[in-house]
Amino acid sequence: MSLRLEAALDARDVAVSLSLDHGETLAVLGPNGAGKSTVLGMLAGLVRPDRGSATLGDDVLFDLPASWRPPHRRGVALLAQDALLFPHLTVRHNVAFGPRSSGATRSEAGAIADEWLRRTATDAFADRRPAQLSGGQAQRVAIARALAAEPSLLLLDEPLSALDVAVAADVRGMLADVLADRTTVLVTHDALDAYLLADRVAVMHDGRVVEEGPTRRVLERPRHPFTAELSGLTLVRGVRTPDGMRADDGMLLPGEPVDPVEQGAPVLAAVRPSAVRLARPDAGTIAATVTALEPQADLVRVRTDRLDALVPPADVADLRLRVGAHVALGVPPSAVTLYPA
The missing domain is CATH 2.40.50.100 (RNA polymerase II/Efflux pump adaptor protein, barrel-sandwich hybrid domain)
Structure with missing residues (x-):
């Protein structure tokens, strides 16, 4: 589904306008405090802007002040830096949680979980608890859990920043496979993530989008000093x-x-x-x-x-x-x- 966002939050001095076609991955780049995570919060329904609107396909996520769809009815999945897995559930039950919450039967949810465990190469530890996983394994499971819910929009908030270099490279390769043809907004500070995962990039600085366009064009022909530094x-x-x-x-x-x-x-x-x-x-x-x-x-x-x-x-x-x-x-x-x- 295509995504359109135009919204402002005065308290954080953030005012953004973004668009994303169906099946594209948009990387949102910028320094700390630029407003990247605020944008994800608006789309996920966790941050309420002062004004603006957002649509996902034919669905109106919000059109303020008249309309505000709660997070659980948006078809949006948010994956943060920390995996935040349910500690009392096994890996398989963590991944099956989304389908079960959407009304799938136990066997249906289990089959969906098994498929995403396979696609994210986490099926070998399906019966483990989160405390038994490494950081890279936990993040893979979190990605599988988010995708098993079949969201219309996937939001990734610096999913590789907490991983060491070797593990991040491995997870990045896996993301490149599973994000294909999936509408995704990826917040990152790493140009390599944008090059390998994103069709387009938007560069934020001081709460505003200062550059937006195809990944290679923006990063190889920058128009803002921060974009050049990032590249x-x-x-x-x-x-x-x-x-x-x-x-x-x-x-x-x-x-x-x-x-x-x-x-x-x-x-x-x-x-x-x-x-x-x-x-x-x-x-x-x-x-x-x-x-x-x-x-x-x-x-x-x-x-x-x-x-x-x-x-x-x-x-x-x-x-x-x-x-x-x-x-x-x-x-x-x-x-x-x-x-x-």
């Missing part, structure tokens, strides 16, 4: 030149726009830090000053007042980098994605 890119604004662009601060970047842009017209550039070269002050084309050094896995993100660079620690040591150090940056055309502003 690991540096966003630069400027105007088109014959050889690329002139940034607002005068910096020249090479590149050919992905779409036609007239000379002098406003453009944006997404620059990949991993392709930016660092050198001593007299050995590069762009003079810059180091503003921060941030370890990222086995590399170091060197932030400067012009562009960021992602380099091995050995480069940091060789150049004796520190905050305030002067460096030169080299930017090949392949590092720059140029597009209309």
Whole structure:
């Protein structure tokens, strides 16, 4: 079922407008406090906005102030960061709970539970209690329980954030299979979740949607600094030149726009830090000053007042980098994605 939401909650300074076609997965990205979980709460019926409306297919979830459908009558399932399984029930009975609550017989609910246990690879511990499960196992069971209820809309609130990296990758792969053709809103702070699970993304900042569209287009051609940061890119604004662009601060970047842009017209550039070269002050084309050094896995993100660079620690040591150090940056055309502003 298609989803349409337009609502505002003044106390949290959240005002959003979102749409989602039937069978699509929408990833809602944003920093802490951006309003992502508030949006899920509105859709689930746990948070009542001050005004607005939401429809799911032909069903009106709310149309304030006149109409408000209670959570249990919305056909919406919400899965939070914590699995929140019923501790006194076995895994199988946890998953069968939704179908039983909807009127299925015991045998029907058991058959549905067995199917979702199989699809989420949790059938091996169907007779265990939640206390006997690992974090990854419990989250898989929670996903199976949510899907066994056959919701018209599935809401996922950072379902992988409490899992370690290896387990999260495993559960992410499982989600990619079970979310296919299912109308889903996924709240996450991880661009990888969006790339692997979502058809479209909406980026929230300060309670507003600042970007929305197909996943790759939004994340690879960002228009908001937070989106660029989330994607690991540096966003630069400027105007088109014959050889690329002139940034607002005068910096020249090479590149050919992905779409036609007239000379002098406003453009944006997404620059990949991993392709930016660092050198001593007299050995590069762009003079810059180091503003921060941030370890990222086995590399170091060197932030400067012009562009960021992602380099091995050995480069940091060789150049004796520190905050305030002067460096030169080299930017090949392949590092720059140029597009209309």
